[in-house]
Amino acid sequence: MKMIYRWVSVTTVVLVGSVWGGEKVEIFDGSSFESWKAPEMSYWSIEDGSITATSSEANPCTKNQFLVWQGGEVSDFVLKLKFRVDGGQKANSGIQVRSQIQEDGHVVGYQIDIAQPGAPYLGAIYDEHGRKMLAQRGEITTVTAEGSMEKEMVGESAGKAIKSYTPGEWSEYEITAKGDKITVKLNGHRTSEVIDLQVAERELSGLLALQLHSGPPMKVQFKDIVLKPLN
Secondary structure, eight states, X not given: OOOOOTTXXXXXXXHHHHXXXXXXXXXXXXXXXXXXXXXXXXXXXXXXXXEEXXXXXXXXXOSOEEEXXXXXXXXXXXXXXXXXXXXXXXXXXXXXXXXXXXXXXXXXXXXXXXXXXXSTTTTOEEEETTTEEEEOTTEEEEEOTXXXXXXEEOOTHHHHHHHTOOTTSOEEEEXXXXXXXXXXXXXXXXXXXXXXXXXXXXXXXXXXXXXXXXXXXXXXEEEXXXXXXXX
């Protein structure tokens, strides 16, 4: 287990855990960074009722940035949110789930990729600073106990997801984590799934975070972030 560093609020973990009761919770209020924090906040703002991550010529992003939800670790859950990205074909972002924080503030673990549809990453499941790509868009991957990856296809739903996606417009992710399985839906269509049996590498609980990837100028926005614990 990787260490969770102190800029995640332990107090909030206790409070949230006492009031959830398995009910879905809006974890972004649409107007402030209450319950959200990053080591470097200059990339993050609230615009149009959304959490907004921006890199620019004046403030370039040379190292991946992460905004971490301060509600503590979650294990089995359904996470729904809307996102949109602007910045050309190299615009890149992601949503970290069941993740951990390194000493330098880098968040590592399962990442649901956000990219333009021309790349295979939109709708995929990646292991940030770990095993790298686990399931590209359109794949169901079983990671065996030994670490090999057995692949099958999700069928026509991945194609439907891409047809439903309009660059620069709002789309919705639904991410379900239950036990050793993580499933991703884009606009209601399943795009990828990982069944992770590699005990030494997988995480069954961890933190939620939003990513701004290093690279050219871009803007990524997130809103209507709703979390429903399943346990």
